Amino acid sequence: xxxxPPSEEPPEVPLREVGARSPLVHVxxxxxxxxxxxxxxxxxxxxxxxxxxxxxxxTASVRFTWWDPPREDVDRGTILRAVxxxxxxxxxxxxxxxxxxxxxxxxxxxELPRLDGDRLPLRTVRELEDGQEGFRLEVRVLxxxxxxxxxxxxxxxxxxxxxxxxxxxxxxxxxxxxGLVAGEAVLLTGGxxxxxxxxxxxxxxxxxxxxxxxxAGLPEPAxxxxxxxxxxxxxxxxxxxxxxAIEGLVVGLLPxxxxxxxxPQCRRVLAGGLCRLHGPVSGVADLRAxxxxxxxxxxxxxxxxxxxTERLWGQSLADVRARLREVEDPAVLEEQLAAAVVGRRLxxxxxxxxxxxxxxxxxxxxxxxxxxxxxxxxxLAARLDGGA
Amino acid sequence: MGRREPAWRVTTAELALAVEQERGQGDRAxxxxxxxxxxRMNRAVVAGxxxxxxxxxxxxxxxxxxxxxxxxxxxxxVTAGAFQPSAMxxxxxxxxxxxxxxxxxxxxxxxxxxxxxxxxxxxALRSVPEAEERATVAETLRQTLDRLDLLxxxxxEPSATDATLRGLGFPSPWIRGAREALRRYPETDRAGFxxxxxxxxxxxxxxxxxxxxxxxxxxxxxxVDRPRAPAAELTEVDxxxxxxxxxxxxxxxxxxxxxxxxxxxxxxRLEARGVAGGRAEELLGRLEEGGLLEEPIVGKLRRA
Numbered sequence: 001x002x003x004x005p006p007s008e009e010p011p012e013v014p015l016r017e018v019g020a021r022s023p024l025v026h027v028x029x030x031x032x033x034x035x036x037x038x039x040x041x042x043x044x045x046x047x048x049x050x051x052x053x054x055x056x057x058x059t060a061s062v063r064f065t066w067w068d069p070p071r072e073d074v075d076r077g078t079i080l081r082a083v084x085x086x087x088x089x090x091x092x093x094x095x096x097x098x099x100x101x102x103x104x105x106x107x108x109x110x111e112l113p114r115l116d117g118d119r120l121p122l123r124t125v126r127e128l129e130d131g132q133e134g135f136r137l138e139v140r141v142l143x144x145x146x147x148x149x150x151x152x153x154x155x156x157x158x159x160x161x162x163x164x165x166x167x168x169x170x171x172x173x174x175x176x177x178x179g180l181v182a183g184e185a186v187l188l189t190g191g192x193x194x195x196x197x198x199x200x201x202x203x204x205x206x207x208x209x210x211x212x213x214x215x216a217g218l219p220e221p222a223x224x225x226x227x228x229x230x231x232x233x234x235x236x237x238x239x240x241x242x243x244x245a246i247e248g249l250v251v252g253l254l255p256x257x258x259x260x261x262x263x264p265q266c267r268r269v270l271a272g273g274l275c276r277l278h279g280p281v282s283g284v285a286d287l288r289a290x291x292x293x294x295x296x297x298x299x300x301x302x303x304x305x306x307x308x309t310e311r312l313w314g315q316s317l318a319d320v321r322a323r324l325r326e327v328e329d330p331a332v333l334e335e336q337l338a339a340a341v342v343g344r345r346l347x348x349x350x351x352x353x354x355x356x357x358x359x360x361x362x363x364x365x366x367x368x369x370x371x372x373x374x375x376x377x378x379x380l381a382a383r384l385d386g387g388a
Numbered sequence: 389m390g391r392r393e394p395a396w397r398v399t400t401a402e403l404a405l406a407v408e409q410e411r412g413q414g415d416r417a418x419x420x421x422x423x424x425x426x427x428r429m430n431r432a433v434v435a436g437x438x439x440x441x442x443x444x445x446x447x448x449x450x451x452x453x454x455x456x457x458x459x460x461x462x463x464x465x466v467t468a469g470a471f472q473p474s475a476m477x478x479x480x481x482x483x484x485x486x487x488x489x490x491x492x493x494x495x496x497x498x499x500x501x502x503x504x505x506x507x508x509x510x511x512a513l514r515s516v517p518e519a520e521e522r523a524t525v526a527e528t529l530r531q532t533l534d535r536l537d538l539l540x541x542x543x544x545e546p547s548a549t550d551a552t553l554r555g556l557g558f559p560s561p562w563i564r565g566a567r568e569a570l571r572r573y574p575e576t577d578r579a580g581f582x583x584x585x586x587x588x589x590x591x592x593x594x595x596x597x598x599x600x601x602x603x604x605x606x607x608x609x610x611x612v613d614r615p616r617a618p619a620a621e622l623t624e625v626d627x628x629x630x631x632x633x634x635x636x637x638x639x640x641x642x643x644x645x646x647x648x649x650x651x652x653x654x655x656x657r658l659e660a661r662g663v664a665g666g667r668a669e670e671l672l673g674r675l676e677e678g679g680l681l682e683e684p685i686v687g688k689l690r691r692a
Binding site: 231232233234236237249250251252292294295296297298299335338339342343344345357358369371373374376377379380381383384 | 391392393394395396397431433474478488489491511512513514516519520522523524526527529530531533554557559560561562582585586588589592593594
């Protein structure tokens with residue numbers, strides 16, 4: 001290995017500290033995503049290869065462009081050491097350029113910057129944004145449950161649940177077993193934030209560090225999970241949220257609702273016997289109801305699953321399938337479901353997400369709202385007498 | 389694709405006093421009925437006692453049904469047509485005089501005499517136990533009082549920002565509705581309206597039943613002073629343009645699913661024939677005033 005005078009070698013910095021102020025840097029990071037491209041030279045029409053992707057070291061993610069890379073593939077997950085990388089700024093964010101002046105070589109996990117918790121900023125749940133990393137988070141575990149998943153051929157267990165602090169709640173999924181228990185308070189270092197199906201979540205992998213702490217000012221799980229309903233317009237303005245409660249009237253039912261057939265592989269609802277992903281499959285019967293819940297300030301779609309639908313409808317999946325043979329038009333069943341649910345006053349708790357179609361709730365619980373008319377009358381009488 | 393419009397909780401009294409509209413621009417624009425008390429409604433929920441429905445029109449079997457929904461403050465007309473088959477079936481088949489919750493789109497119909505009448509076109513309807521109907525009346529009263537409080541605050545503090553009002557717990561759509569109400573109905577007797585809400589209280593408490601028969605004149609009418617179309621002689625150009633207009637209405641109606649001519653569709657057709665937007669609006673106004681055209685649903689025309 002050639003030795004160069006140390007004065008010319010820039011100091012190694014974590015990616016979070018890469019900025020336009022130091023034009024040449026020395027970094028170590030893991031390739032999170034990468035794509036090979038060719039750029040056609042304008043002068044003579046020859047092609048020049050490059051790799052473009054995202055490099056992360058746990059403190060931040062930075063885009064990189066690697067001109068004239070080695071011919072062999074650079075896989076996702078590879079850890080690279082780049083000495084003398086150039087820093088450019090694009091739309092106010094730093095990017096790295098590996099040129100002929102940069103020495104790039106493989107590195108090991110131990111060479112990644114140590115996640116020294118004290119130097120990372122402490123964030124609140126409300127401040128978390130998609131793609132964020134390199135922060136500390138002090139939260140209470142509200143819920144946690146193991147979930148088996150298959151990643152390619154491999155079978156693994158992910159631990160999923162909710163974290164909360166005084167500013168809000170957020171979903172998490174942990175790819176390592178940190179022995180998280182509902183109710184305990186933890187200080188997290190080395191997680192990152194991503195948005196999956198419109199739902200923001202904190203991801204913990206094997207590099208994350210979990211420390212049990214004394215809870216000060218953190219909400220109790222029971223408190224969070226039993227919060228009173230909020231106006232739908234407010235939840236929508238927040239862009240959704242976790243462990244959200246809303247109360248309203250069912251004012252409609254969106255298709256497909258009622259008896260549906262799902263793909264046996266991916267559980268998508270079939271349309272005309274076809275799965276969007278797997279083509280013609282033999283569908284598995286299921287019940288669902290996409291309820292439109294309205295509280296006078298806004299409306300949300302509540303995606304009720306089989307259990308909730310059976311309870312609201314008062315019909316089991318078997319009942320409905322039996323009735324299917326008696327009715328001439330299956331649409332009648334959907335109308336019967338609509339007649340059974342429209343006008344019902346419900347309290348729904350769950351995880352809310354927002355998109356172009358408005359607010360959708362994946363319900364944890366759906367209950368009939370309990371209205372105490374005597375108390376309501378007293379409260380309203382006081383307000384009317386108070387006058388304005 | 390827009391968000392779904394909320395269903396405003398309103399009483400029949402508030403509907404009866406709503407005479408202003410806000411028409412959206414462009415394709416698939418949403419129109420709103422504005423009440424003096426801060427409701428900016430495309431859709432509403434009304435709870436009350438629903439009477440048996442009657443068929444409207446000579447068609448057999450009838451494809452349009454109407455019923456009266458009465459709450460402690462008055463009555464509103466509830467309608468359903470053949471293009472909302474399940475709503476029509478619900479309206480038609482249910483037994484007479486039952487507590488119900490009705491969700492629907494609002495329509496302001498202005499007759500030839502300038503009398504405005506609001507109706508509720510059913511989207512969803514359910515006969516409910518009385519307790520559930522009372523719970524919705526309670527919710528309606530609470531939200532109505534909340535909206536009145538918001539109006540008071542805005543009137544005393546016109547510079548209050550949306551953020552400030554949101555911080556006080558008022559949802560954004562209500563803030564927008566309140567600002568619009570103050571602009572459109574600067575002189576409104578809110579204290580009087582507030583006092584008139586009292587009968588709802590007895591109903592919520594279960595002390596008073598809704599007396600559907602006691603409502604002497606179920607049609608609460610608000611007279612709007614609109615300039616009448618001058619009875620000037622029509623010029624030949626006027627006559628031609630009127631004929632073109634009615635042709636466009638007929639064509640748009642023939643091509644539509646519900647038998648009504650969409651206003652925007654009509655205006656497009658007219659533009660194609662050289663009748664500019666401003667002139668077309670003028671003609672529309674004159675034809676409505678003159679009783680040749682009706683707009684029973686906001687944005688939908690038919691020949692009278």
